[in-house]
Amino acid sequence: MSTAAAKSLNLLVVDDSAMMRAMLTRAARLSGLPIGAIHEAANGQEALALLETQSVDALFTDLNMPVMTGMELLRIIDERNSWPGLLRVVISADGSAAKRDGADALNTLRYIEKPFKPEAIRDVLAALL
């Protein structure tokens, strides 16, 4: 994991939509903020594999995905406690209180509801830095 002094975030973007991953990546790159590597995964399982091998500071995950949902991913991350400093952000079309509460309970810092403006990603990244 990169040091806080470096003030640069390595990201992991998890969404089953390639278009959404591309939009998030583009928004992060255009943010003008110090962003390092941006890794992409199409579901929770792929995300876990990347977390095992890559240095990641912040996770942006969708909830409704095949193979392994975002909520399952967050639960595993929480239970394993292998990534205590990992910043967790949910991006989902499901803005229900139940989902928000569930994500909160799993140490999610921010919850962004789809559809969202690209500037929302920049603002969250700025807050995380």
Add this chain to the structure above:
Amino acid sequence: MIPAAVGEGAGGAQGVNTITIGIGEYAISAQSDSLLVTHALGSCVAVCIWDPQARVAGLLHFLLPDASEHSTRSVTQPGAFASTGIPLLFETAYRSGLHKARARVYLIGGAEMPHLGVAPRQIGKRNTLAARRLLWANGVMIAREEVGGLVPRSVYLCSRTGRLRIKAGHQHIVIE
């Protein structure tokens, strides 16, 4: 259309050159002490840009989202449309030294004016969406928006400091 006004003019009592931009017009001020002003932003949208390093400021006051159904006016007054005015604003600003990566971009206006009864439905929202889409497609992030609502706005952009003042009814918003 007002062609790019690049800090010319005699200036006021305090040496500030006020450039008033009408509907469908735009202006650029470079390396000068100018105040770019536009009034009567109802459903229209003002796109304000400022490069703090180059000290280049620009303001476009567009009226409608798309020029494709207005072929004549799109040529005589490209600043009236988001689709032609925004590219023109940026291209002119680039020639004056503005860099996209440094530029701060603001959207103001896009209110709904149903009581006027002449504007197409939701034209304020459509104008705002058109500007957002075009900026995003060209890799430009919006620093801040003051859009929507039912109140017309006026905008004052200082080319030296980038200070943006928005007057909406009795409310004043200052963005430094």
